[in-house]
Amino acid sequence: MGMVSKLYLKKGVIPHIFSCQKDRESSHIRPQRAATVKRQRISLVADAMEECQEMERVNECLNESLGSTEYPLPLPNTPEDTPGISCGENSKEENCSKNISVQVNTMLKNVRSKGVQCSPRTVSNSTSPLKLPKQPKKAVEDMELSAEASSSSEEEMQAPSDDSYEFGEEDILDSFPLGGVMDVSSAIIKRIKVYPRLYIGLPVDSYTVIEKLCEFTKCKEGEIVLTLKKIRLNEQFEVLGHDFGISKSQASRIFAKILPLMYSYLRGLIIWPSSFDIKMNLPIPFRARYAKVESIIDCFEVEIEKPSNPLSQALTWSEYKKCNTLKYLVSCTPDGLVNFVSKGYGGRASDAAIVEDCGFLEVLPSGVSVMAEAQAQLKHIDGLLTKKGCQLVRPPIVASGEVLNSMQVRETKQIAALRIHVERVISRLREFRYLVLHACISHNAISKKDMVVAVTCGIINCQGRIV
Template sequence: MNTNTYQRYKDPKTCFIPTCSKTDLKNPDLKFFTVRKELKERWCQMVGRKCPSRALFCCEDHLNFEEDLENYGQWISGAKPRLKINATLKNFSKKPLTAINMNMEDRPSTSSAAGMQIDSAIQCDKRIGVSNKYVMAQAKTQTRATQFRGRKIKERVIPSRMMQLPNTEESPNQSPSLFGTSNFDSSSSAQQEHIEKRGREHLLKIIANKPKLFLGLPKSFWWIINFIAQECSCLAFHIILTFFKLKNNDSFARMSEEFQMARSTIRLVFEKNVVVLSTYFQNCIYLPPLTEIKKKLPLAFKIRYSNVQCIIDCFEIQIEKPSDPEKQAQTWSQYKSCNTIKYLIGCTPAGYISFISQGYGGRTSDKAITEWSGFVDVLPLNAVIMADRGFKEIESLLSTKNGKLLRPPSVFANQKMLKKDVIKTKVIASLRVHVERVIRRIREFHMLKPHSVVNNKHIKYLDDLVIIACGLSNLQNPIIKDV
């Protein structure tokens, strides 16, 4: 039993510009747009070709989405694109018409000349009782012969027993399947769009039920998505896409299948909304007053170090190896043994992120980042800062504001530590671990994992992504339950 299913032949979409040979088969990542009737003749004159009667398509390399699409906002959300009447072509070169192009433009269409041949053949076969399926095969051969100059095909003699067979042609509303013929709906494309829309709505419903798992946003703050959309004049769906990419670090190709959208569209939405969201979440990162810090001070700090206002540390994120040798040297981290971007983070004893610096190369020292990031400018007078041994050289920077640095005592190679120094080291280490827990919460966003290997195209958005992650972390529950 032959279980193969057959589909009708469909011509690939080809860019109508003669100097552009891109098709949707060779370039599946490109988007092709239908040229409006009002633009066909004018655009064909611009590129130097004859204007045909059939539909023309133009690839995205010659268009600007925001300027040339009437429904750009709806298109990003999945609607059918529509070009403007005054849309202009870009990045093309004019090519004069040749004899070959003229012949290709004047080739007969299957909807006109071939249709007349099929109709006449059917009328003729009704008189002699021949099967319509056989006539359609003959008409298709004649149509293809008009496109090429080949040898003459002899007329095929139909056996007399075939003249007596009943008409077994399948109706156009049926298509072959594994279990016999099945009905074929002419509005399959509309059904497909409806199925994709329902699948996207189902996925958004799942995300809305567990936003902490898929977006890193607590369920009690779900309302903030609509609030940001109104304040920043963007779509709530685009904000969800940005959070989803930051939290799960799925590829754009995989997100395209999950949300039933074009991969290029998701990339444009992500890059545009990252900057907008970082501007908003920057307001969620600040150093509270000392009175507010003491109200939520953990019990372990109240005994000895009740005046601590901030705990600082650095963390690194691996990136792809840059092609520039100078950038390779600047981003190489001896500690991680790879190319990284380094950040300085500060939090209150309760775990609230109060400071985040810009990204620096992994080769930069902790003291240099503390000095260049402007961390000292944010601190009030007489501030008490807790840090690791690697920040022992910032005491001179804190002295400008009469600040104090709490860190474990230094260790020397040929000298044994005193008992009180050992106890102080353990106490400070047990308290300073809270900043490590805050960093671990930021690492829950998979794009910011230690070895996530950020793409070189996304490095320019890495500072914005870190700010968004810090802002979302501040919206979550405190890291210490007894606060």
């Protein structure tokens, strides 16, 4: 650890922070928390309400100033508005006493008048802190009429009728039934049926899977489509609720309810074909030297949120991806059919440990070949495959400093060109945005991740061939 003194660790804690992981925080993308978003929305609403109240106060002051008859506005170019000139006649002395608040010396700068401090009812452009534009005579009359109409209808406004009530977003969402998804509009159903590969990952000729799911799960078509659309596009539940006419919480409950039912049905599409069927559909490049290959294996990872437990952080940290991940083992036939998928493991687990523990060796027939990438870790499973009478096909590995000869280079190219099919299967998995590398799955959704991966593999088997 680079420390001179002794390092004391608590029981059950293993080292998980190293000098080579300085950028681990920068590589982790934390989603914005719901509480923070809620506080921001509340503050925005409060600011908007304050602005509305301030505008109402300004409008009230303007209406009072324009509609006031007790203190009329002085006419321009009169002695009353001229600073420093006193009123000579007795009739004007009364007006001067009333308009004493607006008699200021405009030659002095940075001087506040008494009218500004006392807020008189008579407001002029010289004393008002708000420099209002001049209103035309017709506009002033219209405003006076509107003020009289508003004052006469105050009692009616205090008791609004049901017809004049405006529903907000929460009222609209709460008015929907909670028993299930409402009938989806014909436009959305038509759009999904025309482009099912884009929205739910199924090709057009395999859309009958939705009908079979409805018969098996006894659920509505809208609920099945909502769950598949969440896996395919990874949209927020609020957006899905707007599309299907439900609330955000109801969309989340539907996803949690339908996913286990779909998993129990679609996992049956992940099958291991017989050796005869695999050889009948074997691609031509495999038939010359690798006709016994029935499985091509590889692992893929999906990022998750950084766990709060230090032990969980160490177990899920992936040095290859530089983030906390879940790792899955995928096996496919030479023509691209997914025949096995494992449960999720921590990103720290090696590929050999996953192959040994996930149950892949139990379903693997004897006397076949398994193709894998050139990893030094996979040489440990060579002995396990030999016990079952199977063979591991992988590119040759040489020690550091050595150079491959011409035969080894040719063999590496041949195996790499055939092993790429499992990478194409994984690329189809990545088309579902719920399984992209940096999806950053939350802690609440980790328990559903295995079911999502199995459902996605079943949907992939309904698509066309890779080769």
